[in-house]
Amino acid sequence: MPSFGGLLKKRRTKDSQTLSKELEAGSSPTAAQTQTSPNAAEHHHHHHHHNHNHQSHPPTNHDHISTADSAHTYHSSNQSNRSSDAQRTHPEGQPSSMQSAVTQSPAAHPQSGQHQSHSSNVASIQNIIHSSHQSGQSATGGQASQQSQRTTKGKYSLEDFTLQRTLGTGSFGRVHLVQSKHNHRFYAIKVLKKAQVVKMKQIEHTNDERRMLNRVRHPFLITLWGTWQDARNLYMVMDFVEGGELFSLLRKSQRFPNPVAKFYAAEVTLALEYLHSHQIIYRDLKPENLLLDRHGHLKITDFGFAKEVPDITWTLCGTPDYLAPEVVSSKGYNKSVDWWSLGILIFEMLCGFTPFWDSGSPVKIYENILRGRVKYPPYLHHDAVNLLSQLITADLTKRLGNLHGGSEDVKNHPWFAEVTWDRLARKDIDAPYVPPIRGGQGDASQYDRYPEETEAYGQPGDDIHGHLFPDF
Numbered sequence: 284m285p286s287f288g289g290l291l292k293k294r295r296t297k298d299s300q301t302l303s304k305e306l307e308a309g310s311s312p313t314a315a316q317t318q319t320s321p322n323a324a325e326h327h328h329h330h331h332h333h334n335h336n337h338q339s340h341p342p343t344n345h346d347h348i349s350t351a352d353s354a355h356t357y358h359s360s361n362q363s364n365r366s367s368d369a370q371r372t373h374p375e376g377q378p379s380s381m382q383s384a385v386t387q388s389p390a391a392h393p394q395s396g397q398h399q400s401h402s403s404n405v406a407s408i409q410n411i412i413h414s415s416h417q418s419g420q421s422a423t424g425g426q427a428s429q430q431s432q433r434t435t436k437g438k439y440s441l442e443d444f445t446l447q448r449t450l451g452t453g454s455f456g457r458v459h460l461v462q463s464k465h466n467h468r469f470y471a472i473k474v475l476k477k478a479q480v481v482k483m484k485q486i487e488h489t490n491d492e493r494r495m496l497n498r499v500r501h502p503f504l505i506t507l508w509g510t511w512q513d514a515r516n517l518y519m520v521m522d523f524v525e526g527g528e529l530f531s532l533l534r535k536s537q538r539f540p541n542p543v544a545k546f547y548a549a550e551v552t553l554a555l556e557y558l559h560s561h562q563i564i565y566r567d568l569k570p571e572n573l574l575l576d577r578h579g580h581l582k583i584t585d586f587g588f589a590k591e592v593p594d595i596t597w598t599l600c601g602t603p604d605y606l607a608p609e610v611v612s613s614k615g616y617n618k619s620v621d622w623w624s625l626g627i628l629i630f631e632m633l634c635g636f637t638p639f640w641d642s643g644s645p646v647k648i649y650e651n652i653l654r655g656r657v658k659y660p661p662y663l664h665h666d667a668v669n670l671l672s673q674l675i676t677a678d679l680t681k682r683l684g685n686l687h688g689g690s691e692d693v694k695n696h697p698w699f700a701e702v703t704w705d706r707l708a709r710k711d712i713d714a715p716y717v718p719p720i721r722g723g724q725g726d727a728s729q730y731d732r733y734p735e736e737t738e739a740y741g742q743p744g745d746d747i748h749g750h751l752f753p754d755f
């Protein structure tokens with residue numbers, strides 16, 4: 284049993300059927316489009332596509348994935364059986380789908396595929412990661428600086444942004460939609476109250492959050508543009524990801540059809556592979572931290588528990604449903620906890636609930652995790668059950684992802700047989716669901732509403748904790 288000394292996050296309980304859509308409809312500040320800086324050409328291009336696509340499809344209420352109508356996403360032609368909004372031209376202009384990926388990939392392997400060669404994918408993924416991918420633009424209007432050289436200290440202040448509504452709340456602070464006064468683009472700013480961070484003993488985690496985010500650059504990871512602090516708060520400027528949380532989509536859909544879960548799981552797998560190759564454990568995988576971009580691809584946010592761990596660590600942290608047994612029992616653990624959580628995530632996407640959930644009581648959840656018995660509902664595909672049973676496995680010498688083949692073993696599992704990994708890494712595979720973002724940039728309609736912060740940011744005062752956060 285955990286000592287309860289560490290920090291455990293709560294799961295979102297509220298249903299995401301909110302008023303946000305009515306409140307936000309049509310009110311987003313699209314005027315920004317005309318005022319962007321010169322290097323925004325490619326963004327214009329994207330928006331053009333999307334506006335076009337929106338206009339060419341009637342508005343629809345189907346803002347969820349139903350198990351029935353999109354079950355064939357990967358196996359149908361380009362035009363049919365997508366969730367209603369998904370018939371899009373790909374942002375790069377190439378129509379593509381899982382279908383084309385399917386035809387290029389070898390047939391499902393009879394066994395788990397662990398012995399397959401795994402050199403080609405690694406090479407291509409690395410190329411993509413280190414190529415000129417730029418997911419956004421620096422918030423002061425300059426071109427994105429070279430990756431790994433984003434020196435962000437002292438670059439921004441509250442005066443650079445117009446604060447808008449809250450997008451989400453977390454354990455120590457909240458995330459706001461903001462607009463840059465310089466380039467008029469939209470960003471998300473995570474605000475953490477220093478006193479709260481100190482009280483909850485999250486100083487190191489918070490410094491790590493900034494440091495890890497600053498180091499990573501990957502198509503499926505959120506981009507951090509800069510940070511600063513004032514007397515009371517820490518601020519982190521990220522890209523605003525318009526499509527909302529995967530959590531909201533999952534709750535609306537109840538559960539995802541096999542191919543839809545597979546798509547999201549595959550993108551997460553590439554992100555974990557990248558993080559682990561940089562010795563970073565993520566430690567907080569769950570649908571609340573997976574955001575959808577406007578094309579429906581994933582962005583992982585919330586690096587609050589991400590940490591550089593070359594070998595082993597002991598901190599109890601995460602979210603109860605998603606904790607690996609070695610974390611629960613306070614043993615040393617390593618990157619393989621993320622592969623366990625991937626199993627929980629896939630299970631939750633396919634079933635609509637987590638395997639160890641038990642009346643919401645953490646202690647009961649821990650007991651279930653340690654007992655390790657998973658009941659796989661009969662509607663699960665046998666490949667999925669096979670993969671899940673190899674990820675949600677307490678024995679670290681058997682857990683997929685933690686074996687000799689590393690992440691390649693996961694990628695080569697039969698459940699992922701249709702996935703063409705290099706195309707996926709290029710976002711060259713259509714997402715199964717495209718969020719209905721109708722208001723252009725800055726449309727936050729895909730996010731739930733939260734009561735707004737009442738305490739004004741940027742107030743002067745004694746900064747007693749500032750020295751604890753030297754990098755902000």
Ligand SMILES: Nc1ncnc2c1ncn2[C@@H]1O[C@H](COP(=O)(O)OP(=O)(O)OP(=O)(O)O)[C@@H](O)[C@H]1O
Nearest residue numbers: 450451453454458471521522523524571584585587
């Ligand atoms: N870049 C972003 N764009 C849009 N929304 C975001 C972004 N980053 C975070 N959010 C929203 O804010 C929520 C809270 O952010 P985050 O998870 O980083 O905070 P946290 O304090 O670590 O949360 P928790 O303790 O609940 O895990 C997210 O679940 C998401 O809804």
Ligand SMILES: [Mg+2]
Nearest residue numbers: 453571572585
């Ligand atoms: Mg979070």
